[in-house]
Amino acid sequence: MAHPYPQAGHSGHLARHDGMESGHRSDPYREPGKVEEPSVCPDCGASVHAGRWTWQPAQPGAASHRCPACRRTQDGMPAGELTLEGPFLTAHEEEILRLLDHPESRIRREHPLERRMAMRNEADQERMVLSFTGTHVTHGVAAALLSAFAGEMQAAWPEGGAPLQIRWSR
Numbered sequence: 001m002a003h004p005y006p007q008a009g010h011s012g013h014l015a016r017h018d019g020m021e022s023g024h025r026s027d028p029y030r031e032p033g034k035v036e037e038p039s040v041c042p043d044c045g046a047s048v049h050a051g052r053w054t055w056q057p058a059q060p061g062a063a064s065h066r067c068p069a070c071r072r073t074q075d076g077m078p079a080g081e082l083t084l085e086g087p088f089l090t091a092h093e094e095e096i097l098r099l100l101d102h103p104e105s106r107i108r109r110e111h112p113l114e115r116r117m118a119m120r121n122e123a124d125q126e127r128m129v130l131s132f133t134g135t136h137v138t139h140g141v142a143a144a145l146l147s148a149f150a151g152e153m154q155a156a157w158p159e160g161g162a163p164l165q166i167r168w169s170r
């Protein structure tokens with residue numbers, strides 16, 4: 001399934017981020033090899049197995065260690081933001097949100113650190129901003145949105161570790 005937007009001027013960045021485990025450019029919330037095992041997140045219950053955060057049950061005696069996704073959520077520091085706007089959004093908000101639940105929960109099941117963090121309305125409900133704990137889920141939800149409803153999409157990687165910004169309008 002090909003979408004025009006991932007090739008639109010950001011192919012280098014996007015190609016790097018297709019590799020889930022290797023592609024997190026200096027993400028301060030991911031600490032490869034630093035989390036002791038066994039560990040379990042006190043907030044979401046994710047646990048570390050073989051060096052990765054998983055949804056497997058925690059091993060007995062696991063240390064309590066907040067996972068990167070819950071730390072981002074607690075700090076209010078998303079890895080990606082998806083901004084939706086336009087008259088179509090205003091008219092179909094519930095339908096759009098229902099559709100976006102599917103890719104979000106599918107990606108979260110496979111990748112425990114990739115989740116939706118929050119959702120807020122701006123500009124008197126005419127704009128909606130979804131924030132995510134990972135760039136993979138931000139892209140996945142954006143791609144599903146574009147696939148289902150078409151519209152215009154732009155992606156930008158701000159410098160200095162600021163969140164990935166994807167904007168969709170219709």
Ligand SMILES: [Zn+2]
Nearest residue numbers: 041044067070
């Ligand atoms: Zn957690």
